[in-house]
Structure formats: C-alpha cells, structure tokens
Amino acid sequence: MIHRRTDYLPPAFIVEQVMLDVHVAAQTRVTARLSMRRAPDVAASPGLRLDARALTVQSVALDDQVLDPREWSLSETELCISRVPDTFTLTTVTLLAPEANTALEGFYQSGPMFCTQCEAHGFSRITPYLDRPDVLSKFTVRLQADARRFPVLLANGNCIDKGPLGDGQHFAVWEDPFAKPCYLFAMVAGDLARVADSYRAADGRDIALEFYVDHGNEDRVDHAMASLKDAMRWDEERFGLVYDLDVYMVVAARAFNMGAMENKGLNIFNAAYVLATPETATDESYHAISAVIAHEYFHNYTGNRVTCRDWFQLSLKEGLTVFRDQRFSEDHLGGAVQRIEQVRMLRAAQFPEDAGPTAHPVRPDAYQEVNNFYTATIYEKGAEIVRMLHTVIGPDAFAKGLRRYLAEQDGKAATIEDFVDALSAAASTDLTPFLAWYAQAGTPQLRLTRAWDATTRKLLLRFTQHTPPTPGQPDKQALPIPIRLRLRTQRGQVVPLPPHADALGDELILMRGEALTLELDADDPLLPSVLLGFSAPVKLLADYSLAELQGIAAFESDPFVRWDTLQTLHARAHAGLMDGDRSALHALLAALQRVAAEPVDMPMLTAHLLSLPGIAWLWDQYREVHPQRFLDAYAQLGRAIAEALCGPLSVWAPNAPITADHAGERALSNVALGYLARLGSDSVQRMADERVVGPNMSLSIGALRALTHHSDAAVPAAAMQRFAARWHEDALVMDRWFALAAGGPQVDAAALAALIDHPQFDWRNPNRVRAVLGSFASGALQGFHTEAGYRAYADGIAKLDTLNPQTAARLLKPLLGFKRLAEPWAATQRQVVTELRARVQSTDARELLDAALT
Ligand code: TRP
Numbered sequence: 001m002i003h004r005r006t007d008y009l010p011p012a013f014i015v016e017q018v019m020l021d022v023h024v025a026a027q028t029r030v031t032a033r034l035s036m037r038r039a040p041d042v043a044a045s046p047g048l049r050l051d052a053r054a055l056t057v058q059s060v061a062l063d064d065q066v067l068d069p070r071e072w073s074l075s076e077t078e079l080c081i082s083r084v085p086d087t088f089t090l091t092t093v094t095l096l097a098p099e100a101n102t103a104l105e106g107f108y109q110s111g112p113m114f115c116t117q118c119e120a121h122g123f124s125r126i127t128p129y130l131d132r133p134d135v136l137s138k139f140t141v142r143l144q145a146d147a148r149r150f151p152v153l154l155a156n157g158n159c160i161d162k163g164p165l166g167d168g169q170h171f172a173v174w175e176d177p178f179a180k181p182c183y184l185f186a187m188v189a190g191d192l193a194r195v196a197d198s199y200r201a202a203d204g205r206d207i208a209l210e211f212y213v214d215h216g217n218e219d220r221v222d223h224a225m226a227s228l229k230d231a232m233r234w235d236e237e238r239f240g241l242v243y244d245l246d247v248y249m250v251v252a253a254r255a256f257n258m259g260a261m262e263n264k265g266l267n268i269f270n271a272a273y274v275l276a277t278p279e280t281a282t283d284e285s286y287h288a289i290s291a292v293i294a295h296e297y298f299h300n301y302t303g304n305r306v307t308c309r310d311w312f313q314l315s316l317k318e319g320l321t322v323f324r325d326q327r328f329s330e331d332h333l334g335g336a337v338q339r340i341e342q343v344r345m346l347r348a349a350q351f352p353e354d355a356g357p358t359a360h361p362v363r364p365d366a367y368q369e370v371n372n373f374y375t376a377t378i379y380e381k382g383a384e385i386v387r388m389l390h391t392v393i394g395p396d397a398f399a400k401g402l403r404r405y406l407a408e409q410d411g412k413a414a415t416i417e418d419f420v421d422a423l424s425a426a427a428s429t430d431l432t433p434f435l436a437w438y439a440q441a442g443t444p445q446l447r448l449t450r451a452w453d454a455t456t457r458k459l460l461l462r463f464t465q466h467t468p469p470t471p472g473q474p475d476k477q478a479l480p481i482p483i484r485l486r487l488r489t490q491r492g493q494v495v496p497l498p499p500h501a502d503a504l505g506d507e508l509i510l511m512r513g514e515a516l517t518l519e520l521d522a523d524d525p526l527l528p529s530v531l532l533g534f535s536a537p538v539k540l541l542a543d544y545s546l547a548e549l550q551g552i553a554a555f556e557s558d559p560f561v562r563w564d565t566l567q568t569l570h571a572r573a574h575a576g577l578m579d580g581d582r583s584a585l586h587a588l589l590a591a592l593q594r595v596a597a598e599p600v601d602m603p604m605l606t607a608h609l610l611s612l613p614g615i616a617w618l619w620d621q622y623r624e625v626h627p628q629r630f631l632d633a634y635a636q637l638g639r640a641i642a643e644a645l646c647g648p649l650s651v652w653a654p655n656a657p658i659t660a661d662h663a664g665e666r667a668l669s670n671v672a673l674g675y676l677a678r679l680g681s682d683s684v685q686r687m688a689d690e691r692v693v694g695p696n697m698s699l700s701i702g703a704l705r706a707l708t709h710h711s712d713a714a715v716p717a718a719a720m721q722r723f724a725a726r727w728h729e730d731a732l733v734m735d736r737w738f739a740l741a742a743g744g745p746q747v748d749a750a751a752l753a754a755l756i757d758h759p760q761f762d763w764r765n766p767n768r769v770r771a772v773l774g775s776f777a778s779g780a781l782q783g784f785h786t787e788a789g790y791r792a793y794a795d796g797i798a799k800l801d802t803l804n805p806q807t808a809a810r811l812l813k814p815l816l817g818f819k820r821l822a823e824p825w826a827a828t829q830r831q832v833v834t835e836l837r838a839r840v841q842s843t844d845a846r847e848l849l850d851a852a853l854t
C-alpha cells in the first residue's frame, strides 16, 4: 500500500486519555482503556477503525459493555468496530509474546528486560490505537510483573504509585502529564542496574537523571551522564529550553534497531551509545555517545513538545534535531573538526543516496514502509537545510525563530511550513523559497567558472547550478544556495568581494536563480575559496588547476575548505592513477607534505587533513566504477602517500598518550600507523602489536586496522586472536572485533560465511549483524564485489528479512548500486538482486528492491 503526502486527512476521533494496565510476563496482557470522542468538523461515519498490527485481541468493550464478536473484526492491520457513539470509553485486551518478537518493534525482549520501540508504528503492535503522530493523548500506565525477574518497572513521566502485591508480583503506576503521540510511548520491565545523579535546572528544580544498564556495566555510564548534563545546560543557554519533567531516564538495550529513541522522559538507547570506558570504547564512540545523548535530549522540545503532523514531516523533528546536536558538538569539541566530520558523513552516505535508486526528497511525497525513510537524506540533508536557514538569517534570528516555533506549536503536531514560517517571521525575511529544498531530491551541482582579462584587469566569476534528474523527478528547479566565499591574491592576501544585490554579509551571497555573476577589478586572476564551512549541501565543480588547488590547500584559513581541497586533489590523483597519469598524484603529495611540515596545533585536524578519503565518497565521484581498477588505484594512492610522508609519519606514530584529552594525538598516531603499515616495516608491526591489547581501545582498534594492511595475513590473524582472547565476554567490544574481522581488505565470501557460523554470531542482535554484514559490504570490497560475495550477502539479507525486516532493509542498500557498476559486476549484482526480490517477504525489503530494479 502506498501512502501519499497529499492524502492527509485529520483524525476522525480524539483520544482524551489512555489508561494501560500491563501484566508483564512471557505472555503479556495489555488492557487499554481509551476515552474517545468524535472529532468536530470531520465527516462522521458510524464505525471506528483502529490500527492493530498482527495483534491477538481477546476482547473489546464499549463503555464497559463487552461487545459481541460480531460487532468487531480484526485483520492483520486493523480493528474495526461497526458502530460507536460520539463519546465513549473503549476497552481492549490484547495478548503479547515479547520473547518471540524478533522484529524489535512493539514490545520485545532485549537481554534481561522487556522493552518497547514504538516509532514509527510499534504502538499498534502493543494495543489497538490510532497509530499516527497527530493523535495526542495523556497516558497513565500501570505495570505489574514478577518482582524477581522484573524488579525495575518504568514508563513515561512520573511514578505516582508502586509496591508489592501477592504471589511475588509487584506494580508501578506512571503518569505522563504531557499529551503525546503514541510513537513516544515507552515501557520497560527488567532486571537492570540503576545509576542515578541529578541536575539543577535553570529554573532551580533538581531533575533526577537515571540510567538503567545491565548489571556489571554501572562503571561505564560516566561519559553518557556527563554528556546529558552538558546537553541540558546547552539547551538552556542557547535556546532557553528547560527540561519539563522531574525525572529523565535512559535505558541501555543490547538489542536495538537504531541508535536511540526519544520517548518522553524515558529514552531507550542502543547500549553502544551509552556505555564507555577508555579501555572498552574508542574516542569516536565517546563523541558518538555525546552526540546521540544530546540528540535524544534535544528531541524533548523539537519532536516531543512539538511533534510531526504526519510521517512525511519526519525531517521537521529529525533534520532540526540533528542540526541542534551538531551545533552542540561544535561548541563542545571544536567547530572546525566537527564540520569536517559532518560533511564527510554527508558525502559518504547522503550524496550517494541522492544519486541512487532510493533518492527521495527531504519531505517525501510517497512511501510504502515509513521505516525505509529514516535515511541520511531525512536526517543529514535535513540538517543541512536547517543550517542554511541559520546561515541566511544569522544565529540570533534563528534562536528567536526557534523559540517562536516552539511557542506557537507547543503541544501540537506541526508541518515543515510551520517551522519555516516561524523563522521567516522572526527574521522578517521570506524563507519560503527554501521549501524547494525539502521538495526536490538530488544533490545540486554548483559550477564555478572564471575569466580574467589581463588587459582590462577585470575578473568574472560565474556560478551556475544544475540538479541531475532523480527517480520520479526528471525536471529540476533552481534552489536558493548560500555561497560563502573569499578571494585571495596569488600570494594569499584576502581581497574584499565586490558589492552585490544578494550579498548577505562580507563573505556571503545568496544565489537565487540558475546563475550568479560577480565582476570586479583585479590586478591578478585571484583565487576564490568557495563554500567556506560548507555553506550549502551541493557538489562544487570548479575549474581549478592543480597548482591552484595546491595554493588553496596552502593558504586558506577555513579548515573545511582546506580539507575539501585536499579531498579534491585525492580524487584527481585517484582518477589519474586509474589512467596511469601521476601528475595529480604529485600535486597531492606536495600539498600533503606541506601540511605535514606545519606545526601541529590541532592534531585532530591534522589527522583529518592527512587521511585518505573514505571509499564511499571516492566511489561516488565516478558515474561508473570498475571495482578492481578502483581498488588497485586506492591501494596505490595509500602507498604513495605513505612513502612521501614517511618522515613525519614516523614521528607521529609512536606518540599515543592514553589520557582522555589526547584524542587528537591518538587519531594522528593511528593515521600515521595506518600509512606506515602499508610499507611493511617491522618496527611498525611491533608498535601495533603492543597496542592490540592495552589500556586504550582507540589505540587497539587503530593498531588492528593498521595491521590488516600487512602483506602477511598471519600477522593480523594472530593479533585478532589475542584481542578476542582478551575481550570475548564483552559484547560491545566483540562487535568491534566482528567488524574488523568482516571488513578487512582480504575478507572474502568464505570468510563471511565463517563469521556467520561463529558461536558468538547472533541474528537477533542488530549490532552484531551490522558488525558482520555491514562491515563486509563497506570494508571488504574486494570480496564483496564478486559473485560469491553478492550471493553470500544476499543470503544473509534474506535470512534477516524473516526475523527483522527493518534492519534487513537498511543493510540491503549496498546491493542496490549496480546501475553504476561496470560489467560484468553490474549484470551479476542485478541478477542476485532479482533473485533476492523473489525470496523476501517484507514490505520494507520489497520497496527498496523494486526501486532498484525499475
Ligand atoms: N527517532 C529516533 C531518533 O532519531 C530514531 C528512530 C526512528 C528509531 N525509528 C526507530 C530508533 C526505530 C529505534 C527504532 O533519535
């Protein structure tokens, strides 16, 4: 069934109040009492239809009168009651089997607990309901369970009563004072350890902060707790947003489909985004934890207090909340490096999506399975749109506009127009042209051409834009593009921009149409640095010579543009190597040597500047990829850099302090070790070997990754064994081990099959499945891009689809790129995908496979 954005109709019923009485056990019984009334002004029909997904409904009562089974009917998707009055109480009793729920939506088992996941449509897998985000209601939940197996009983809001009952049972009653859509509902019953702290809010209230984790993990919560307090403080200081309940709870789950979920007052997290110590988690994990903690916390306003009218508006909460967590990370970790990491991720995940078969607008027009739309486009491109709005109106007007939006829409289900209108009003600027960014899929290409006339001393800069067609959108319109730029003389001096009608500041111009021309007097040709700070999510196609790219990499002070220029040089060097032309490689090496010769003020930035570009981005630079030639050139590129920078790399590699504030040094050491390992020296191998089992996980993972480049396969194998011997009882660390084991450059289909047969592999744990399947497809490219590789991967997806369609569909995407592969890979992958289409059952997988096959 296809859902269309333009088919939106307001709900026919209002739910005033929800009372849930849940008896938690292997067979859980949910009694729901819904106080309902017909919505005014909606065409009345006599009956009531509630969403009910694969439910076992035992009984239905209207105003406490049990209905005859002939008065209601139940399908796989709906509960229909033939006739209801205008105001009534509906009581349903539903039976659930959490231990048999492998999809991890609704009520399911995760290790020592049962927990819920309701976004987007999990609530109707718990009880019949109007499962849509624009139905807001107040919830009271009574949980009852065996006190020994389930000592902890949690739901949203405040605990208003609890105590023991006979027969070893106990109960707890939770009341959430804020009306909410059912996708924000959560409950947890389990045997968990509690780590508690408190936070003094700006209004003087003390908020209880409680983390619930597996017993034994209590000492791994410090960083998440500190991040939560930082996030709470930040939202108060930046936007005046103060937390609105008396308790904020976070539960860490072993089995979780995504990163985390912002349920009101009761976040449920993938344990990988909560638990960390320096011995068990990398510096990247530390950053990811603070970003996800902040993200879910920020949803309390952008998402929960103001929610989405329908799922087409998903980016209203996700794009905005990603932008907010990005700004938080910039303030806490440094804007320069954060921006590079944000763009790296956008280009690795979102640009390829926008150029592939599943490309969709940030506000989609249609979907079959909404779970397929929790994408890099909705999240990361959505955040880039919000960032452009912020750039255009400035931080003060943005803060004013955000507060206005939250005040106007408080307690409501809003649309993207509501948000853009509030910003426009606060800034006294018409931002509606930016709505086209939400409607149009595909990454715009921004082309820059220059002409300098040596006799008239006039310089002409001309920008033009073009967005290639995407599925279902053959014709594209011009979009407003904020371009931050800076002109320099050949010696690096900054020259002011000429006046322009659409200038928004000294270095900022808003491109409003197909083309934009700047003309100025210039005694030399000048060198423009464009998209400072990546001011718009576009692909820049500029007519720079290799020497000019070297010049920008040397002189530009904007860290993003410097890094980006080096990326461009990498791409040109890589393309040259595929054609046997080394001129771009030489320009790249010279630019990198210059970076390496500078004093290292910010080691994390130096690490980024010197890193090889990610494969996903480089792959996306080509309309068609010949995997073998691509990977050979990539390996050559890595070796050439290692040789050229051997001197400084050998200085940085040994510098690996283990104290918390030296993440930058560790990153640089790991980058250096990774290059040097390609040269196969014994001293490097010894250094790496020493780190494999040590006091710091960043260094251990960096060392293992470096060793996988060793020419003798026995070397990484021995190191991997030592690592596993040390960590085999730690699930999150073993996820890292599985990821390295499955994603190494030498891994083939047989090695993948062996990992799936490993006793610690578990189809029911998405982290483990992602570590193995996901890493194989993104890291073991040599092995993946063979017929056996595609088949082994597709077999894994087919199996996972029977258990967990949501995660299967996410992992399916690496198989969908065949239109951009050279032959014979294209035909082989298409064949495997065609066969897979005939095997999968879920709407999730089918929607994506159909998009790729048409
Ligand atoms: N709303 C969540 C977030 O962005 C993500 C999410 C959506 C999710 N669907 C989910 C998480 C299903 C877990 C399972 O923070």
Ligand code: ZN
Residues within 6 Å of the ligand: 295, 299, 317, 318, 321
């Ligand atoms: Zn989110």
